[in-house]
Amino acid sequence: MSFVxxxxxxxxxxxxxxxxxxxxxxxxxxxxxxxxxxxxVIMIGSYVVFYAINSYGLPPVVxxxxxxxxxxxxxxxxxxxxxxxxxxxASLAVLITAIGVSYLLENLALLFFGSDSKSFPDALGxxxxxxxxxxxxxxxTTIFTIVVCVIIxxxxxxxxxxxxxxxxxxxxxEDKDAAQLMGVNVNATISLTFAIGxxxxxxxxxxxxxQYHVLNPYTGALPGIKxxxxxxxxGIGSIPGAFVGGLLLGIIEDLSSAxxxxxxxxxxxxxxxxVVLLLKPTGLFGKVVREKV
Amino acid sequence: MGKEKTNKGKFLGQxxxxxxxxxxxxxxxxxxxxxxxxxxxxxxxxxxFSNLLSGLCIYAIIAVGLNLCVGFLGELSLGHAGFMSVGxxxxxxxxxxxxxxxxxxxxxxxxxLVAGTLAAAIAGFLIGIPVLxxxxxxxxxxxxxxGEIIKGILNVFYLGKDVNGLHFSFVQDNSRELGEGKxxxxxxxxxxxxxxxxxxxxxxxxxxxxxxxxxxxxxDSRTGRAIQAIRDNRIAAESVGINITRYKIIAFSISAGxxxxxxxxxxxxxxxxxxxxxxxxxxxxxxxxxxxxxLGNFRGSIVAAIILTLLPEMLRGxxxxxxxxxxxxxxxMMIFNWAPAAVEWRARHLPKFLQKREE
Numbered sequence: 001m002s003f004v005x006x007x008x009x010x011x012x013x014x015x016x017x018x019x020x021x022x023x024x025x026x027x028x029x030x031x032x033x034x035x036x037x038x039x040x041v042i043m044i045g046s047y048v049v050f051y052a053i054n055s056y057g058l059p060p061v062v063x064x065x066x067x068x069x070x071x072x073x074x075x076x077x078x079x080x081x082x083x084x085x086x087x088x089x090a091s092l093a094v095l096i097t098a099i100g101v102s103y104l105l106e107n108l109a110l111l112f113f114g115s116d117s118k119s120f121p122d123a124l125g126x127x128x129x130x131x132x133x134x135x136x137x138x139x140x141t142t143i144f145t146i147v148v149c150v151i152i153x154x155x156x157x158x159x160x161x162x163x164x165x166x167x168x169x170x171x172x173x174e175d176k177d178a179a180q181l182m183g184v185n186v187n188a189t190i191s192l193t194f195a196i197g198x199x200x201x202x203x204x205x206x207x208x209x210x211q212y213h214v215l216n217p218y219t220g221a222l223p224g225i226k227x228x229x230x231x232x233x234x235g236i237g238s239i240p241g242a243f244v245g246g247l248l249l250g251i252i253e254d255l256s257s258a259x260x261x262x263x264x265x266x267x268x269x270x271x272x273x274x275v276v277l278l279l280k281p282t283g284l285f286g287k288v289v290r291e292k293v
Numbered sequence: 294m295g296k297e298k299t300n301k302g303k304f305l306g307q308x309x310x311x312x313x314x315x316x317x318x319x320x321x322x323x324x325x326x327x328x329x330x331x332x333x334x335x336x337x338x339x340x341x342f343s344n345l346l347s348g349l350c351i352y353a354i355i356a357v358g359l360n361l362c363v364g365f366l367g368e369l370s371l372g373h374a375g376f377m378s379v380g381x382x383x384x385x386x387x388x389x390x391x392x393x394x395x396x397x398x399x400x401x402x403x404x405x406l407v408a409g410t411l412a413a414a415i416a417g418f419l420i421g422i423p424v425l426x427x428x429x430x431x432x433x434x435x436x437x438x439x440g441e442i443i444k445g446i447l448n449v450f451y452l453g454k455d456v457n458g459l460h461f462s463f464v465q466d467n468s469r470e471l472g473e474g475k476x477x478x479x480x481x482x483x484x485x486x487x488x489x490x491x492x493x494x495x496x497x498x499x500x501x502x503x504x505x506x507x508x509x510x511x512x513d514s515r516t517g518r519a520i521q522a523i524r525d526n527r528i529a530a531e532s533v534g535i536n537i538t539r540y541k542i543i544a545f546s547i548s549a550g551x552x553x554x555x556x557x558x559x560x561x562x563x564x565x566x567x568x569x570x571x572x573x574x575x576x577x578x579x580x581x582x583x584x585x586x587x588l589g590n591f592r593g594s595i596v597a598a599i600i601l602t603l604l605p606e607m608l609r610g611x612x613x614x615x616x617x618x619x620x621x622x623x624x625x626m627m628i629f630n631w632a633p634a635a636v637e638w639r640a641r642h643l644p645k646f647l648q649k650r651e652e
Contacts, residue, residue, distance in 0.1 A: 034430040082624055085632035091429045092369055093631035096584060099371075100623030103577060107617040221573070225441075228434060267445035270438035277431060278423050 005136055006258045007251065012142040012211065014250020015149035019204040020227030021234070021242035022156065023197030029173040029237030030193045033091065036098035037078060038201060039224015040105035045071040045202035046120065046209045046219060047113055053121050067202040075198025076191055084187075102221070109217035117216040120209040145207045152200065153243050160239070165192060173237060222266070226253070229273040235286025244284060315509040318592045319502055326498050343494070345606060350497025351558045352602050354504050356582040356594035358551030361508050363580070364589030365517070366544040367524030368425070369433040371576050372440030376413045376549040378571035380556025382447060384409030385485045385566050389478045390454055402491035406500075406557050413553020416443075417546040425541040428527070440576060447568035452479035484567030485560065492562040500558065501595070504551050508591060511547060520544050581619045584626055 020042060027035045045067045052063035082101050086094045126140025160166035168189045171179040180186050208223060209215050230249040234241025252272055257265035276283065329346065332338050355377060362370045384405035388398075395401045424435045452461045455475040479485055511517050519540045522530040531537050560566040582601060586593030605615045629635050 028430075034434065082628070085628050085634060088633050089631040092363070092367060093627050095369055095430055095433055096580065097624055097627040099577065099580070100620050100627065103616065103620035104624065107620055111613065111617065225434070225437065229438070232431070232434070261449065263449045264445055267442040270442050270445075273438050274423065274435055277427060277435060281427065281431070 002258075005138070006254055008138055008142060010251035010254030011247060012145045012250070013254055014230075014247035015145045016204055016207050016211070016246075017223070017227045017230045017250050018149050018243045018246025019152055019200050019207070020223065021231040021246045022152070022239065023201050023204075024228045025231040025234070025236055025238065025242045026169075026193050026197050028231065030169060031079075031083065031087070031190055033083065033094045034098060034228065035083075035194075035197070036095070036224075037101040037105055038197065039220035039222075039227070040102050040109075041071050041074055041078075041198050041201045041220070042205040042208065042224065043109060043215075043217060043220030044074060044105060044205075046205035046215050047109065048202070049206050049209070050118055050120055050215055064202070064206050067206065068199045071202035071205075072195045072199040075194040075201070079191060079194040084190075106217050106221065113217065115217065117214050120213045120215045122210060122213070141207075141210050145211070148203065148207065149243070149246075152203070153239065156196075157239055165189070169193060226266075226269055229269060232273060232283055233276050235283030238283070238285040241283055241285035309513060311509055311513050314592065315506065318505065318595070322498065322502060322595075326494075329494070341606075345602070346494040347492045347497045347558065347562050349599050349602050350494065350501045351492075351555050351562060352579070352582065352598040353595040354497075354501050354558070355552050355555035355579050356586065356598040357501070357504050357508060357591050358548045358555065359579050360583045360586070360589065360591055360594045361511070361544060361551065362548040363583055364587075365508075365512055365520055365524065366541060366548070368429075368541070368545075369580075370436040370545075370548070371433050371573065371580075372420075372436035372438075372443075373549070373552045373579060374571040374573070374575035375436075375440035375443040376417055376552035377556035377559065377575070378443060378447060378568055379416045380409035380413040380553030381560035381566050381571070382479065382485065382556075382568075383412040383553075384557040385488045385560040386452060386478050388488060388491070388561065389476075389485065390459060398489055398491055402561060405561075406554070409557035409560075410550050410553045413556060414546045414550030417549020417552075418542060421542040421545040421549075422538075425538055425545060437573065437576075440571075440573065444568045444571060447479075447484075448482045450479055451477070451481050453477045482567065482569070484565060486565050488560055488564050488566060490561060490564065492558045497558055500554055504554060505591060505595070507547070508551070511544075516540060516543060578619070581623055584623060 020038065023038045023041075024035060027033065027038070048067040048070045049060075049063045052058045052066055053060060058066070078101055082097050083094065086097055122141070126144055128140060129138045129143065130136065131138065160169060168179070168184045169192070171182065171184050172186055172189045176186055179189075204227075205220070209219070226249060227246065230245040231242050232245070233249060234243070234245025249269060249272065253265050253269050256268040260268065280286075329338070333343060355373065359370065359373050362368060362373070384402075387405040387408050388401050391401050391404065395404070420436075420439050424432060424439070427435060446463075449463055450461065451463070451465070452459060453475060454460070454477075459478075461479075512521075519530070519535045520543070522533075522535055523537055523540055527537060556571075579598075582598040583594050585601065586595070586597035601619070605612055611618070629639075
């Protein structure tokens with residue numbers, strides 16, 4: 001039974017990675033850049049929920065909605081201020097800028113919210129479900145996380161397949177210049193991508209903190225890198241890939257911390273990334289793109 | 294007299310620009326060194342300042358090492374703190390393990406220095422083989438992953454010594470299994486404690502100059518030109534017959550080895566070495582030095598490392614804002630130097646000497 005409960009915990013953790021990985025994979029697919037600051041947007045979103053509930057006494061649903069709005073705006077602002085001027089610059093410059101933004105958000109949070117870890121309230125307040133005569137206890141948050149993840153995936157796929165804006169995203173990720181010639185507003189599409197990714201980051205933040213109940217300025221950094229790992233695992237740019245990659249990574253992390261060593265779990269997750277990149281650099285669902293001079 | 298003068302002018306003229314640059318930088322460092330030593334012998338230096346001097350050399354060395362990777366190879370490494378920790382742990386373990394067999398601290402330190410540097414370079418080589426087949430963002434994230442893996446492993450690594458030799462174990466503390474004359478060297482997350490202070494300003498300065506000479510000669514050599522060709526256009530370089538992986542690995546291993554030197558000095562500078570000191574923040578801090586000093590400009594890296602290490606010490610009141618300011622500097626510098634619009638603006642409005650030099 002313990003194996004099953006570890007597995008479920010892993011799937012739940014993996015669902016959070018999957019939602020975060022969506023932000024990375026969409027931005028990478030369209031703007032061809034690694035948005036290093038994505039994990040820190042998650043952290044900022046969690047602080048918004050924390051203060052909305054604790055200091056202003058807002059109901060959880062309103063706080064989460066507020067957090068989504070704040071993160072969406074933050075994502076758009078970051079893109080406009082830091083990334084847009086560098087759109088045609090070398091990828092090294094963009095990556096270093098993204099690291100700078102990530103660091104800036106962490107240090108701003110450190111100044112405004114303090115370095116102490118806050119204990120995150122159980123925003124969802126769901127009860128635990130017992131199965132198999134009480135042998136298997138599944139926290140309500142876990143189930144909720146998995147359900148939310150599936151809903152988001154389905155909605156996002158429908159959005160991209162069925163709407164004009166979604167089709168524009170696909171076009172821009174395929175060929176920016178050609179899309180522009182066909183009348184797609186490239187700038188608006190990239191902004192929209194950042195907006196969606198960052199809005200999802202807010203939801204991921206709430207789910208992450210509801211599971212671990214710990215919030216500090218560095219909460220988002222490591223999970224962010226792991227979520228990027230998940231995106232690479234599934235194939236960067238692919239939405240089902242982010243889902244599968246996230247789930248697999250969550251399960252690997254949870255099982256290795258349960259059966260091998262909790263201290264080595266991170267090292268194992270990163271080892272997975274390296275193995276995947278070496279054996280199949282395009283990930284599970286990625287496309288092979290030939291390079292030209 | 295006149296003849297001599299022209300000869301001298303000719304001699305300087307024959308030097309390549311980078312060698313001339315190197316001579317000037319080394320001369321500058323020597324002047325700084327002599328001035329500081331003179332002030333020290335007159336007793337004009339405060340205690341905290343003389344403590345800081347070795348630290349300055351350490352940061353300058355690692356900045357030079359990282360600049361070789363980022364500026365000349367053109368690949369962003371976020372794992373140099375990991376190589377630094379390899380150098381630090383290997384060297385400090387050797388200093389401890391040989392405490393009984395080699396009397397002189399400096400003889401031990403020298404062995405530890407060579408071993409630590411080699412270990413870091415070998416780590417760079419081994420990690421480079423798989424990693425350097427990747428490009429750009431993937432390479433950066435994988436170096437970060439390796440940095441985290443090295444940190445994770447060192448955090449659960451235990452090394453002890455008794456009359457039978459060295460014993461190590463993972464995850465489980467093995468101090469109880471040791472026999473007679475036991476002494477723990479690496480204590481998991483608590484790291485290595487009580488390393489003797491062998492790092493001095495003079496040693497740091499000598500190693501800084503050595504590293505600088507090494508990278509300058511590398512950059513000026515045939516190998517160096519191949520490396521720059523790879524940076525400027527990988528596919529074009531490959532098509533003229535440059536073995537991409539080989540040259541990338543050469544540059545990466547040397548860069549890692551220099552990071553190892555910094556690690557060796559670091560572990561003999563602070564008495565306690567823990568794996569958690571060499572985290573992502575350390576890699577970022579060094580990256581700030583490199584970016585601020587100018588990518589590919591070794592003298593700039595040294596100046597930036599010195600200024601950015603000294604400034605926070607002098608402006609204690611700003612210590613809370615230090616990292617905040619660094620992160621803003623990083624973003625502004627990148628946009629100012631690389632954004633097409635900013636480059637155009639500078640070409641139109643700034644005087645010539647402030648513009649980016651073409652290489």
